[in-house]
Amino acid sequence: MTDPLARGDKMPETPVGPFDAAAVAAYAAASGDDNPLHLDLALAARVGFAAPPVHGMRLMAEIAPALAAWRPDMALKRLSGTFVEPLLTGEAAILSGRVLRVDGEALVRISIQGPRRGPSLLAEAVLVPKEGA
Amino acid sequence: MRAERSHRPGEIVLGPFEVATGAGEISAFAAAIGAPANPIPATFPIAWLSAPALKAALREAVGPDFLPVHESQSFDYVRPLVPGAALRLTAVARRESAPERLVVEAEATELSGAPALIMRAALRLVPLAGEEGA
Known part of the structure; x- marks a missing residue:
């Protein structure tokens, strides 16, 4: 029996990436998001990036599996996030998270932090106990 | 695919x-x-x-002079997603200025009309004009 989530509980830190150009292209194909910003080196350079940034949604895709591995007794009710800083192709990041509030639902603040000052993704997840859990 | 102007200016309804x-x-x-x-x-x-018809309409709403950059995203899961479920999506795209942005709010409903999922995407629109040769 798992203890209920409590304020301050931390997710285990998980490595995210690095993603190479092939991984970014595979995500573009599967998601349909073929924005050339993520695929075209010259265009990325034109808007000031040393390498094409990884899709923000590719980073957000790391969250639900990490939450499920951490708390398989909880279901995801809401997931939201802001893509603060880019994570460029070839850069590694770390996913971490902490429970901010519990009131029946649990609000978890999650960050995916790359090499820049700000996080590449600052997200919030609302978890609810799975039915029958 | 219907794409029609709603009563709010600058807003397009898709689906x-x-x-x-x-x-x-x-x-x-x-x-x-x-x-x-x-x-x-x-x-x-x-x-x-990114379904072709919706993507084309969103691209048109962005316009050729801007590069969309995903700024934020949310998903509200009203019902569990099930493979093979018959769902219909309606999206409302709204153009904002200062800063230039396209906000897309989309709702997936079951055939009964019951909501299954709501999502919201905010795209920052980076001007491309004037950067030629930069």
Whole structure:
């Protein structure tokens, strides 16, 4: 029996990436998001990036599996996030998270932090106990 | 695909249209994110915004002088997503200025009209004009 989530509980830190150009292209194909910003080196350079940034949604895709591995007794009710800083192709990041509030639902603040000052993704997840859990 | 102006200025309503919930699309998406296909990946519905007709309409709303950069995204899961479910998506796209932005709010409903999922995407629009040769 798992203890209920409590304020301050931390997710285990998980490595995210690095993603190479092939991984970014595979995500573009599967998601349909073929924005050339993520695929075209010259265009990325034109808007000031040393390498094409990884899709923000590719980073957000790391969250639900990490939450499920951490708390398989909880279901995801809401997931939201802001893509603060880019994570460029070839850069590694770390996913971490902490429970901010519990009131029946649990609000978890999650960050995916790359090499820049700000996080590449600052997200919030609302978890609810799975039915029958 | 219907694309019509709503009563609010600068807002376009797209759909409703059927979205892909087939096992093939789901497993391709899951493979690309290195995650299991069951349960359906939580972010899989983002692919619905890239359905050809919707993508073309959004591209038109962005216009040729801007590069869209995904700024924020949310998903509200009203009902569990099930492979093969018949869902219809209606999206409302709203153009904002200062800063230039396109906000897309989309709701997937069951055929009964009951909501299954609500998502919201905010795209920052980076001007491309004037950067030629930079």
